[in-house]
Amino acid sequence: MPARVSKVRRTRAAEQSGVHYPRWFWPAFASPAIAWLLVFFLLPLYAVLSIAFGTVDPIFRTPLPVWQPWWWTTSHVVEGLDKTFGLFQQVYLRTFWYVLLASAICLVLGYAVAYYVARHGGRRKTLLLVLLVSPLWISYLMRMLAWVNLLDREGYVNRILTFLHVVPQPVGWLEGRGITVILGLVYGYIPYMILPLYAFLDRIEGSLLESGRDLGADPLSTFVRVTLPLSRPAILAGLVIVSLPMFGDYFTNTMLSGSPSTTMVGNLIDDSINTAGQGPEAAVRILILMVMLLIPIGYYLRSTARAAQAR
Amino acid sequence: MTKSTADSRGVGTAVATPQVGRLRSWWSNPWRKPRLLEAVTWGYLAWSILPIVVAVLISFNQGRSNSSIQGLGLNWWWGDPSSSLFHDPELHAAIFQSLRLSIATMAVTVPLGVAFALGLDRWHGRGSGTANFVMLLSFVMPEIVLGVAMFLVVVHVLAFLNLGTIAQVVGLVTYQLSYPVIIVRARLLSIGKEYEEAAMDLGAPPRQAIRRVLLPLLYPAILASFTVVFADSLDDFVTVRYLSGPANSEPLSVKIYNFSRGSPTPAINAAATFLLFATTLVVVLGYLGYRYTQRGERREDMTALTGL
Numbered sequence: 099m100p101a102r103v104s105k106v107r108r109t110r111a112a113e114q115s116g117v118h119y120p121r122w123f124w125p126a127f128a129s130p131a132i133a134w135l136l137v138f139f140l141l142p143l144y145a146v147l148s149i150a151f152g153t154v155d156p157i158f159r160t161p162l163p164v165w166q167p168w169w170w171t172t173s174h175v176v177e178g179l180d181k182t183f184g185l186f187q188q189v190y191l192r193t194f195w196y197v198l199l200a201s202a203i204c205l206v207l208g209y210a211v212a213y214y215v216a217r218h219g220g221r222r223k224t225l226l227l228v229l230l231v232s233p234l235w236i237s238y239l240m241r242m243l244a245w246v247n248l249l250d251r252e253g254y255v256n257r258i259l260t261f262l263h264v265v266p267q268p269v270g271w272l273e274g275r276g277i278t279v280i281l282g283l284v285y286g287y288i289p290y291m292i293l294p295l296y297a298f299l300d301r302i303e304g305s306l307l308e309s310g311r312d313l314g315a316d317p318l319s320t321f322v323r324v325t326l327p328l329s330r331p332a333i334l335a336g337l338v339i340v341s342l343p344m345f346g347d348y349f350t351n352t353m354l355s356g357s358p359s360t361t362m363v364g365n366l367i368d369d370s371i372n373t374a375g376q377g378p379e380a381a382v383r384i385l386i387l388m389v390m391l392l393i394p395i396g397y398y399l400r401s402t403a404r405a406a407q408a409r
Numbered sequence: 410m411t412k413s414t415a416d417s418r419g420v421g422t423a424v425a426t427p428q429v430g431r432l433r434s435w436w437s438n439p440w441r442k443p444r445l446l447e448a449v450t451w452g453y454l455a456w457s458i459l460p461i462v463v464a465v466l467i468s469f470n471q472g473r474s475n476s477s478i479q480g481l482g483l484n485w486w487w488g489d490p491s492s493s494l495f496h497d498p499e500l501h502a503a504i505f506q507s508l509r510l511s512i513a514t515m516a517v518t519v520p521l522g523v524a525f526a527l528g529l530d531r532w533h534g535r536g537s538g539t540a541n542f543v544m545l546l547s548f549v550m551p552e553i554v555l556g557v558a559m560f561l562v563v564v565h566v567l568a569f570l571n572l573g574t575i576a577q578v579v580g581l582v583t584y585q586l587s588y589p590v591i592i593v594r595a596r597l598l599s600i601g602k603e604y605e606e607a608a609m610d611l612g613a614p615p616r617q618a619i620r621r622v623l624l625p626l627l628y629p630a631i632l633a634s635f636t637v638v639f640a641d642s643l644d645d646f647v648t649v650r651y652l653s654g655p656a657n658s659e660p661l662s663v664k665i666y667n668f669s670r671g672s673p674t675p676a677i678n679a680a681a682t683f684l685l686f687a688t689t690l691v692v693v694l695g696y697l698g699y700r701y702t703q704r705g706e707r708r709e710d711m712t713a714l715t716g717l
Contacts, residue, residue, distance in 0.1 A: 134586065149561055247464055
């Protein structure tokens with residue numbers, strides 16, 4: 099943190115706590131939640147580390163966490179990394195591609211929708227917003243279940259497609275097709291992309307766009323030269339918000355495919371958790387996922403901190 | 410708005426010239442109607458909402474099929490004596506487990522989160538930055554990380570916490586804690602410190618200023634937090650699945666997952682529809698209450714209720 103900011107903060111703090119409230123007053127409000135996060139958030143994260151770097155009970159095969167970094171053993175981690183670059187390399191690459199494609203579709207489609215509602219929503223804006231928000235209130239599993247019903251071999255999608263002679267016979271959409279999983283991910287997470295984009299686009303001053311227009315730009319170049327560069331932070335934030343949960347998603351995959359040909363990182367983690375005696379594997383896989391996500395998480399935290407400072 | 414005047418001006422600028430010129434003037438006309446965007450938006454909304462409508466209709470299916478509707482009725486909600494939603498003992502128990510978990514989570518998370526928000530907002534000393542950082546970290550952490558970490562801790566470290574209802578509530582509270590903090594802090598930012606300071610200048614001791622001035626001003630945010638946390642916990646799946654113990658501690662969301670991969674009947678659609686109705690009811694009530702506690706103020710954006 100730059101020195102300038104902390105100095106301003108300190109003087110403000112002195113002013114407030116000195117005048118009205120005793121010094122312990124506000125920290126006391128935060129302390130129960132801090133204690134909660136210490137025990138039920140940071141401790142579990144550290145436990146993942148100490149199980150990943152820990153040992154295994156020789157008889158019961160249960161993981162024995164090693165709490166002191168001094169005594170950590172790296173055998174599980176080495177084995178896990180070996181598999182990441184060997185046996186499971188396909189799975190990691192596939193996850194990366196699926197998430198990349200799904201986020202890209204989310205961005206293009208989500209941007210168009212958010213732009214339309216923010217700029218041209220007009221009198222129907224409230225209705226449109228309610229419709230855009232509604233998926234957030236519907237259980238994710240129900241939304242996937244709806245597609246399981248529709249994409250069944252005898253489901254309505256196949257019936258419509260065969261009726262229109264698009265396909266000669268029903269397609270097994272749910273039988274291990276990557277495209278189904280990718281579209282499922284898009285369907286599941288796109289609302290999280292649209293809402294921040296909408297909130298941002300709605301705040302862009304109309305006068306900025308008008309000045310572009312007055313200087314002779316057609317709608318497309320106004321968009322490319324003014325709106326798009328302005329919305330870069332919102333785009334990045336939206337991409338982080340949708341891609342983080344996609345990387346850890348396994349239920350979309352199991353519900354819409356369930357086949358080894360579409361396995362993702364989330365499925366590997368879920369499999370190891372559901373298999374007795376694979377605690378260390380699960381911990382190592384979580385650790386690898388965390389390392390993969392370090393950059394997007396770091397970006398998100400940094401931009402949030404900056405936005406908070408700007409206020 | 411200026412939309413109608415803009416439209417008429419747009420018509421005026423489209424000068425009747427040969428085809429290419431007309432196309433160009435249509436293209437560069439800043440007031441032309443965004444037909445394509447409009448089509449994409451309504452297409453998206455149809456894609457997003459129609460599957461849910463079909464799933465709800467299937468829950469009222471008379472037949473056994475999960476993919477085609479053979480007449481409507483309440484067979485899978487109530488009618489069937491052994492496998493309808495309210496008669497299948499497994500689903501029946503799951504409904505209550507879902508409700509139990511969300512109510513308990515809401516009751517713990519909201520007070521904890523509101524106090525945390527107040528503390529973080531006003532306390533500028535050492536440590537507040539770190540606390541804020543950890544809170545945000547818990548907000549962005551993928552749920553599977555939290556779920557697996559909690560599972561490992563409950564099984565191997567805090568063994569007194571047995572897998573089951575208590576562990577599930579603890580996991581949900583941890584996962585949901587950042588929502589009330591973010592909602593309440595946004596509200597604190599918009600109301601400012603003036604009212605509270607005025608109260609104290611008029612002689613109110615700090616505690617009274619908080620209880621009689623600040624807290625009433627926070628009611629909309631607190632209500633929004635209750636709504637968001639309740640609805641979100643009701644629909645939660647990843648955390649509660651890893652932390653569930655015996656079969657009777659599995660809530661509806663987990664049952665939907667398990668059943669949909671087995672041989673599902675429309676009863677599972679009825680379960681999902683039940684969750685949908687329950688969430689909708691809570692959100693509508695929450696929104697009405699939110700508007701009521703905010704009466705007389707400038708209307709704030711609906712997005713406050715989305716938890717983003």
